[in-house]
Each structure stands twice: as C-alpha cells, then as structure tokens.
Amino acid sequence: MKGRKLSWMVLFLVFALVLAACGGTESSKESDSSASEGAKDDGKTYTFKAGHSQTEEHPYHLALLDLAKNVKERTDGKVNIEIFPLNQLGAERELTEALTLGTADMSISSTAPIANFYPQIGIVDLPFLFESREHAYSVLDRQVGQDLLAGMEDVGLVGLAWAENGFRHITNSKHPITKPEDLKGLKIRTQENQIHLDAFNALGAQPTPMAWNEALTALQQGVVDAQENPLIIADTYKLYDSNQKYMTLTGHIYSPAVVMFSKSVWDTLPAEYQDILKEEAKIAGDKVRELSTQADTDSLQVVKDAGMEVIEDVDVQPFRDAIQSVYEKYEKDFGKENIEAILNGN
Numbered sequence: 001m002k003g004r005k006l007s008w009m010v011l012f013l014v015f016a017l018v019l020a021a022c023g024g025t026e027s028s029k030e031s032d033s034s035a036s037e038g039a040k041d042d043g044k045t046y047t048f049k050a051g052h053s054q055t056e057e058h059p060y061h062l063a064l065l066d067l068a069k070n071v072k073e074r075t076d077g078k079v080n081i082e083i084f085p086l087n088q089l090g091a092e093r094e095l096t097e098a099l100t101l102g103t104a105d106m107s108i109s110s111t112a113p114i115a116n117f118y119p120q121i122g123i124v125d126l127p128f129l130f131e132s133r134e135h136a137y138s139v140l141d142r143q144v145g146q147d148l149l150a151g152m153e154d155v156g157l158v159g160l161a162w163a164e165n166g167f168r169h170i171t172n173s174k175h176p177i178t179k180p181e182d183l184k185g186l187k188i189r190t191q192e193n194q195i196h197l198d199a200f201n202a203l204g205a206q207p208t209p210m211a212w213n214e215a216l217t218a219l220q221q222g223v224v225d226a227q228e229n230p231l232i233i234a235d236t237y238k239l240y241d242s243n244q245k246y247m248t249l250t251g252h253i254y255s256p257a258v259v260m261f262s263k264s265v266w267d268t269l270p271a272e273y274q275d276i277l278k279e280e281a282k283i284a285g286d287k288v289r290e291l292s293t294q295a296d297t298d299s300l301q302v303v304k305d306a307g308m309e310v311i312e313d314v315d316v317q318p319f320r321d322a323i324q325s326v327y328e329k330y331e332k333d334f335g336k337e338n339i340e341a342i343l344n345g346n
Contacts, residue, residue, distance in 0.1 A: 046269065047080045048105035051089030053212055055236050059291035060108050060257070061085050063163070063284040067259075070283070074276050079269075081106065091211035093192050100156035102264035108288075110165045110257045112193035118155045121148050121258075123334040126327065127199045128320045129342060130254040133293065136164070139342050140256060149258070158261040160281035163288035165255040166230030166296060173225050173243040176311050177250075180204060180322040188226040189215040195330065196253070202323045219243055230255060232292065235299035240306040247303060248311040250319060259285055 050068070052060045061083060068081035089095050089104060093113035098104035100117050115122035123129075130136040139145055140162045149159030170177055172186060184204035190196045192209040200207035208224050218224045219242040227244070234240070234247060259281040266274065304310055331339060 045078050045080070046273070047082065048265070049082050049084055049089060050106040050108070051084045051087070051095050051104065052108045053087050053092050054085060056085050057236060058085070058232065059288040059295065060163070060165075062291060063287040064108060066287060067280045067284040070280050071276055074280070075273055079273050079277070087211070087213055091213065093211070096157070099260065099262040102156065102262050104262060105265050106259075106261050108163060108257055108259050108284075110191070110255045112191040112196060112255070114152075114157075114258060114260075115193055115195070118152055118157065119333065120151055122193070122195055122330075123338065123342065124148070124256050125193060125195045125253060126330065126334075126339065127195075127252050127323050128316065129339075133164075133167075133254070133289070135345055136254050136256065137289070138345050142346075144338075144342060144346070152258075152260065153263055156263045158263050158266045160259045160261060160278055161285035163257040163259055163285040164292050165257050166232065166292045167251040168228045168230055168253045168255055169234075169247060169249050169251060170226060170228045171234055171239055171244040171247045171308070172227075173219075173222070173245055176246050176309060177248040178311055178314065180318055186226050187224045188228065189218060189224045190228065195326065198326045198329060199252070199323050202325050203319065204322075216242060228252070230292070230296070231299040231303070232295040234308070235295075235302045238306070240303060240308045244308065246309050246311070248314055250314055250316060252316070252319060257285075257288065 050064055052058075052064065054060045064081070064083045068083060071079050071081060087095075089107070090098060091113075092107075092109040093116055095104055095107050096109055096113050096117055099107060111121050112125050115125060124140070130139070140148075145162055149162070152159040170183075170188070172188070174186065175182065177183060180203050183200070185206060187206045187208055188200055190200060190207045190209050192211070197207045197209060205226075208218075210218065215224070215227060216237060219227060219239070222243060227239070228250075234244070261277070269277070300310070327339065
C-alpha cells in the first residue's frame with residue numbers, strides 16, 4: 001500500500017509540475033506579446049530643436065512654425081519641435097556639421113554650406129544654372145533633386161524636402177555694377193562655399209567667405225565693400241544702413257534650401273512619425289517657396305523706398321561668359337552630362 005501511495009504521489013507531483021510549466025509558458029507568451037506592442041508604440045514623447053540663420057519674419061521661420069504645429073497635432077503631442085532663429089544653434093555650416101555628428105536635431109539651410117559636407121549637392125550652386133524659379137522647381141522636384149536628397153544619408157543627414165532662399169543679387173558701397181569689369185577688386189562677402197569663391201574670383205572680385213552674423217559688422221565697418229544675397233535679406237537686415245548704396249539684380253545664383261534632420265536622431269523615431277515629418281516638411285518647403293516669391297516683390301520696393309539705387313535691367317550674358325572656367329573646373333566633379341541635364345531642365 002505504501003508503495004502504491006508513493007507512486008500516486010510521484011505522479012501527482014509530475015502532473016503539477018507540467019501544469020506549472022504550461023502556465024509559465026503562456027505567461028511568457030503574453031509578456032513577449034506586450035513587449036512587441038511596446039516596441040511599436042512605447043508611448044515616448046520626442047522633443048527636437050530646429051535651427052536656422054534667419055529672423056522670425058523670414059519664410060524659413062514661418063514655415064517651420066507651421067510644421068511644428070502640424071506635426072504636434074498629427075502625433076497627438078508625441079513629437080514636439082522647438083524653433084531657434086538667428087543662428088541661436090549655430091551658423092549654417094556649423095549647424096550642418098552638428099547634424100552630421102548627431103549633436104543637433106534639425107535645421108533648414110541653403111545648400112552652399114551643406115556642400116562642405118556633402119559635395120554632390122554643390123551642383124545646384126553653380127552660377128547661372130537656373131533661368132527661373134519654375135526651372136529650378138522642375139529639376140529639384142524630379143529625379144535629380146530627389147536623388148540629391150537621398151544621397152545626404154551617406155554623410156549623416158536626412159534631406160526631407162526642398163525649400164529656397166531665392167535668387168541672389170549683389171549690393172555694394174562703391175558704384176553701380178552693370179558689367180563684370182565693375183566687380184574688379186571689389187571685396188565681397190560670400191558664403192563659405194568654394195564654388196561661390198571660384199565664381200567671384202573669375203569675375204575679378206575679391207571674395208571673402210564668412211558667416212552672416214559676422215558679415216553685417218564687416219559691411220558696417222567697411223571691412224568688405226559688397227555682399228550677395230536674396231532681396232529679402234537686403235530688406236530684413238536694412239543693408240541700406242550698412243553702406244550698401246547700390247543693388248544689381250544679377251540673379252547669379254538660385255539658392256535652394258533643404259529641410260533636414262540628423263540621421264542618427266532621425267533613426268530613433270518610429271516609422272509613422274517619420275512619414276508625418278516627411279509630409280509636413282514638403283508642405284513647409286512649398287510654403288517657403290511661396291513666401292520667398294512674394295518677398296521678392298515686397299522687399300524690392302522697400303529697398304527702393306529706402307534710397308538704394310537698384311539696377312534692374314542687367315545683361316547677364318557677359319557675366320555668364322566670365323564664369324565659364326568655373327563650369328569647366330567642376331565638370332569633372334559633377335559630370336558634364338549632369339550639368340547639361342539641369343541646364344536643359346531635365
């Protein structure tokens with residue numbers, strides 16, 4: 001009897017252990033399932049800082065404010081973007097470098113400083129490349145432009161959308177500029193971009209690269225004679241009060257801009273939030289374009305009313321001819337066929 005009782009007890013214990021093991025397996029499955037759900041939506045809230053170099057009245061800032069508002073609404077407050085104008089997070093080149101290193105989150109910048117880290121994008125900074133805004137949009141919004149944005153990931157940047165800073169024109173304190181010879185010996189502030197430097201050297205000027213916050217002081221103190229920027233900059237920063245008496249509407253460079261993220265920061269975001277940011281960045285880029293176009297008309301009138309002498313009817317062909325050496329130099333970097341494709345609007 002004792003042997004029989006012992007056998008039943010052993011069987012009972014084995015059965016109990018099997019039940020316990022089965023129960024544990026089910027619990028484990030539930031736990032794994034919960035962990036999987038958490039990976040999809042862990043309830044985290046993200047806060048990013050977006051910087052740019054312009055004022056709070058500039059299209060960059062206005063479009064980024066809309067982007068931040070829309071992204072917050074569409075993510076139910078899970079993604080928040082704080083906007084910092086006027087180089088508060090660093091000048092364009094400096095902030096772009098921080099994005100590549102993952103020490104900054106987001107920015108909108110003209111392409112010239114980006115080319116220091118991603119040389120391929122420099123193709124759009126060639127002088128007299130685009131005849132009009134429509135020409136630029138048709139190139140940037142199609143294959144060429146989208147390929148350039150995609151390639152930014154190779155240097156730690158995520159190009160979300162194209163925006164713009166408009167066509168660049170020349171202002172100076174010395175005399176009206178109507179032909180390339182008028183630029184000879186003129187000390188002109190340029191962006192920190194080798195193509196821009198080469199172009200103004202070819203035109204006979206003395207280009208001096210510096211960040212915009214330094215340029216204002218240099219203009220006021222006469223360290224440089226001239227600068228080149230879109231009309232809205234001459235208006236916003238009242239360049240007519242910084243010894244800039246003359247403006248020539250050369251439109252020598254169309255200045256695209258990019259709404260971009262640090263790739264290492266971007267990769268921390270769930271895919272659904274990335275999709276929302278891409279969509280809103282495209283909307284923001286289009287708004288910058290719209291506001292920049294309107295600003296050209298408004299700002300031109302402002303600088304005229306302020307007494308700046310504006311040379312509007314400019315024969316740009318002699319300027320084009322003078323910078324052909326720049327095209328020849330960069331054909332080997334960008335490919336002659338690629339440059340010609342852009343010139344032809346492909």
